[in-house]
Amino acid sequence: MAGRDGVSGHDGIVAEIEKKITEAFEVFDRESNKTVDARDIGYIVRSLGCFPSEAELHELLAKVEEEESTGFIHLEKFLPVMTKVLLDRSYWPIPEDVLLHAFEALDQNKCGYITKDDLVKYLTEEGEPFTQEEVEDMLVAALDPETNTLRYRDYLSKLVVDETKILPFHV
Incomplete structure (x- = not known):
């Protein structure tokens, strides 16, 4: 066809x-x-x-x-x-459930957010470290300006990619 x-x-x-x-x-x-x-x-x-x-x-x-x-x-x-x-x-892209699980693993107190200090520590000391510019960009995009925390369930919507927008046809 x-x-x-x-x-x-x-x-x-x-x-x-x-x-x-x-x-x-x-x-x-x-x-x-x-x-x-x-x-x-x-x-x-x-x-x-x-x-x-x-x-x-x-x-x-x-x-x-x-x-x-x-x-x-x-x-x-x-x-x-x-x-x-x-x-x-x-x-x-990493699926939403995997991202959520990763954030929950970092949220040691199970309170639904990660503090700015903890986030900076994870970004610069764990895995492939972010550059200073990447950290600053992440903080601007991810932190709630009122609480200075990353409310990761809210932030997930910014991270998840709709696969149909990448390849809107079957591969």
Whole structure:
């Protein structure tokens, strides 16, 4: 059965994915020459609904960077790598129930919130540490300004990604 554009099955899905990737890439292609600054790849990948760790992002960059490492990424190198990432559902968002369980594990008093001090400690001392800028961004986005706490059940709605908005078709 043919898709909207007359392309059938897997080829139609790949064509739609490539179109979505190209559109996201072009937002950052300031010179309109099919290249973007390597520093923008994280934004592009995340805009496509993938959330790699910094280490995974560096691995992805290594796959798409030119041998001479110009600091720019070409669409022709990025497109097949990112298409595979989306088809394989790599770096997919964490489900809401898993996020809730993680926040509850950090909430040792089971009171429904995490204090600013505890949050900063977790962000900078546990797992892959946040940079100072990332911590500040997180605090602005996550903390209740009146109580200076993270009410994580309320915050979950900002973290959860609707998968149908990433790939609104069956892969």
